[in-house]
Amino acid sequence: MVYDILYFNKHHTSYTIHHTPYTTHHTPHTPYIIHQDFKTMADKLFYFLSFLALLSAMMVVTAKNPIHSVLYLILTFFCLSGHYVLLNAQFVAVVNIIVYAGAIMVLFLFVIMFLNLKQDDEEAKTNLTKIAATIVGGTLGVILVAVFRKAQLGTYNPYSFNSQVGMVENLGEVLYNDYLLPFELASVLFLIAMVGAVMLAKREVGDRHF
Amino acid sequence: MNYLPSDYLPIIVQLVLALGFIVITMLVTHNIGPKRNSKLKDEPFECGIEAKGDARTPISIKYFLVAILFVLFDVEVIFMYPWAVNFKKLGLFGFGEMILFMGLLLAGFYYIIKKGVLEWEK
Amino acid sequence: MLSIILLSIFGIVVLFLGFQKSKNILLPATLLCIAIAFAANFVHWNDAPGLYFKEMLFENRLTMSFSAIVLLSAFLVVALTRGFADDEAAQPAEYYAIILFSLVGAIMMIGFDNLIMLFLGVEILSVSMYVLTGSDKRNLRSNEAALKYFLMGAFATGIMLFGIALLYGATGSFNLTDIRGYVGTNSFSISTLLYVGLLLVLIGMLFKVSAAPFHFWTPDVYDGAPTVFTAFMSTIVKTAGFAAIYRLLSGSFEGIYNFWWFTLAAITILTLVVGNITAVYQQSFKRMMAYSSISHAGYLLLSLTAMTAQTPDAIVFYSLAYSLATVSAFGVLMAVAREKSVQSHENAEDFEAFNGLGKRNPLLAFVLTVSMLSLAGIPLTAGFWGKFFIFGTIVERGNLIWMLIVAILMSAVGIYYYFKVIIATYMKDGETGALRVPPFYRIVLIVSTTLTLLFGLIPKLLS
Numbered sequence: 001m002v003y004d005i006l007y008f009n010k011h012h013t014s015y016t017i018h019h020t021p022y023t024t025h026h027t028p029h030t031p032y033i034i035h036q037d038f039k040t041m042a043d044k045l046f047y048f049l050s051f052l053a054l055l056s057a058m059m060v061v062t063a064k065n066p067i068h069s070v071l072y073l074i075l076t077f078f079c080l081s082g083h084y085v086l087l088n089a090q091f092v093a094v095v096n097i098i099v100y101a102g103a104i105m106v107l108f109l110f111v112i113m114f115l116n117l118k119q120d121d122e123e124a125k126t127n128l129t130k131i132a133a134t135i136v137g138g139t140l141g142v143i144l145v146a147v148f149r150k151a152q153l154g155t156y157n158p159y160s161f162n163s164q165v166g167m168v169e170n171l172g173e174v175l176y177n178d179y180l181l182p183f184e185l186a187s188v189l190f191l192i193a194m195v196g197a198v199m200l201a202k203r204e205v206g207d208r209h210f
Numbered sequence: 211m212n213y214l215p216s217d218y219l220p221i222i223v224q225l226v227l228a229l230g231f232i233v234i235t236m237l238v239t240h241n242i243g244p245k246r247n248s249k250l251k252d253e254p255f256e257c258g259i260e261a262k263g264d265a266r267t268p269i270s271i272k273y274f275l276v277a278i279l280f281v282l283f284d285v286e287v288i289f290m291y292p293w294a295v296n297f298k299k300l301g302l303f304g305f306g307e308m309i310l311f312m313g314l315l316l317a318g319f320y321y322i323i324k325k326g327v328l329e330w331e332k
Numbered sequence: 333m334l335s336i337i338l339l340s341i342f343g344i345v346v347l348f349l350g351f352q353k354s355k356n357i358l359l360p361a362t363l364l365c366i367a368i369a370f371a372a373n374f375v376h377w378n379d380a381p382g383l384y385f386k387e388m389l390f391e392n393r394l395t396m397s398f399s400a401i402v403l404l405s406a407f408l409v410v411a412l413t414r415g416f417a418d419d420e421a422a423q424p425a426e427y428y429a430i431i432l433f434s435l436v437g438a439i440m441m442i443g444f445d446n447l448i449m450l451f452l453g454v455e456i457l458s459v460s461m462y463v464l465t466g467s468d469k470r471n472l473r474s475n476e477a478a479l480k481y482f483l484m485g486a487f488a489t490g491i492m493l494f495g496i497a498l499l500y501g502a503t504g505s506f507n508l509t510d511i512r513g514y515v516g517t518n519s520f521s522i523s524t525l526l527y528v529g530l531l532l533v534l535i536g537m538l539f540k541v542s543a544a545p546f547h548f549w550t551p552d553v554y555d556g557a558p559t560v561f562t563a564f565m566s567t568i569v570k571t572a573g574f575a576a577i578y579r580l581l582s583g584s585f586e587g588i589y590n591f592w593w594f595t596l597a598a599i600t601i602l603t604l605v606v607g608n609i610t611a612v613y614q615q616s617f618k619r620m621m622a623y624s625s626i627s628h629a630g631y632l633l634l635s636l637t638a639m640t641a642q643t644p645d646a647i648v649f650y651s652l653a654y655s656l657a658t659v660s661a662f663g664v665l666m667a668v669a670r671e672k673s674v675q676s677h678e679n680a681e682d683f684e685a686f687n688g689l690g691k692r693n694p695l696l697a698f699v700l701t702v703s704m705l706s707l708a709g710i711p712l713t714a715g716f717w718g719k720f721f722i723f724g725t726i727v728e729r730g731n732l733i734w735m736l737i738v739a740i741l742m743s744a745v746g747i748y749y750y751f752k753v754i755i756a757t758y759m760k761d762g763e764t765g766a767l768r769v770p771p772f773y774r775i776v777l778i779v780s781t782t783l784t785l786l787f788g789l790i791p792k793l794l795s
Contacts, residue, residue, distance in 0.1 A: 181449070
């Protein structure tokens, strides 16, 4: 399996993320894995969340009503947040819900309201485009699946692994020390977005006003 | 302090309960109550004012502008959580970093106000 | 490194200068800002190559040269924006501020040492371009171009981000040096994730420099965007994009050259053929320039595919020659089209706009001729030496002579459509009556033409 399964150790003080290399033959036999039942529970939860995420992502694409698409997208984001929690990246999980499922989806809804989608425009795609898209997408899918099956994932050291690496404190330490420059320059990106939005969307004299 | 994914178990329970309550109430109310349809009853209720036209009319771009500016500042605030948690550890240097970041964004905010984007009647 | 900080601050300063009553101060202020950044760029010229800000930014003579080209082209393009002051709907302060901010992104792309910096740089540059493309709000074609560019560009960025994630998954680091170390030490057991990650990042980057088959947005966007911003896009984005691709491939993935060279070679050939052949059939000058920019991306890719010790110099020289020629070509187009659009709005940007230009304004005609000759790669212009150096890297690589043959054939096709412009300028009769050009405008065109000729005569000047 190409995913990190969560394990508890004996004392409940720390837990480790264990990579189970698909290709190698060494089976996880470390003594840390005591709570087999929790492992299977995390396992099941992972499969359930993945299934739900994939299903709702498919529904985003196939739903006829754009509003439904957005709602399915929100469901997808919640599933992803579930994955982040399983990986013990709790800050990312919460931010994902606040920003993506909250704020950005509202923007999506706004855009849908702006567009007059009432009349059903039949999609102007020819069969050729559909076939070409299927071939391209299918090829990419096959390649990715093949790659992930063969991929050798990095190993970890259970003695030095810090399970708290995804917590806010650690994230902040890395962000404000090592990633200082990208962090400051992100504000330039925000500024461009702000100025651009104001420039493009500000009401000009003579525009409709209500 | 060690945080674990299992800490979120209460939240899952709460989520399941909340969703279950809504789903059950909706199913029950739809099924046990009597249903009588008439033209007047199916009309949208607008405090006695008759509904006119369609709800799907193009709306002013200003709503969108406010929404997009909200998202930008929302993301900005997200950056402050990890900073606030580490405030003491980062010391004066971290404070300076955040001041610079905030300064750049507040310059943008000042620009927005000066442009009159947030004034509705302009 | 210093120029990044300066440009971020200058951007805000120019933005707030826009609240001044008089808009006339904006252009000189912006030019001054870019000039200062240009000077600041060379502060570390004599120092050893160094990493700055916790290994986020790399600086050596090569990155400084790329930044200098970007800043020089930005300076020339901004100098051509005189017309904004007359246009009521224009918001010059915003344009200039966004241009200054976008240069920050371009310099980040040139000197990144961490994939996060690459991503952020690409985003800063792209978002600015989306906005500038759509800045002509009342023009339906500008709106359409902006939307197309945004949707496809966002998709390409997404693909690139996915690639970066896979690279991280394979190597456990965003750092170019660490990735290089991983490729070097594990040469027999490189994770398959790395290969796919590299390909996806390359696809994202090649989209930004409009290499075929990721070029479909280019003609529409170049055509729809206001001409000034088309000039900006086709010079700055391309130079920064190629600097970034070079930095990525040479900085981390030289060890697996055998893996990526063929992919890049196939894309190169496709880009050369598609760009040049399609350019022949264009009626609009702007669309022709769009396809010509695709074909020039092909020549630059040629040198990247060779990846020899001479490649960086060849790319630097070629980008410089290409940027100078492109700026002057668009400058002439703007001068002619503005005159024309006053009379009639139709076909202001077709080849016919240049008819009789040789008599109406000999200077403009000369500038246009030199720029076309340079783009076609005729001797005595910078473009010739650019192509010469590019082809030199291929010869040095040895086993890629077949690519050289395709490239030379395609340059011959290129000569055809560039000469079409020159013929329209001198041989065809068009409107009469002198075409007046503001003196400032003239200086910019003379400077870029002089530089083109100077580098054509003495290519050693740049070393």
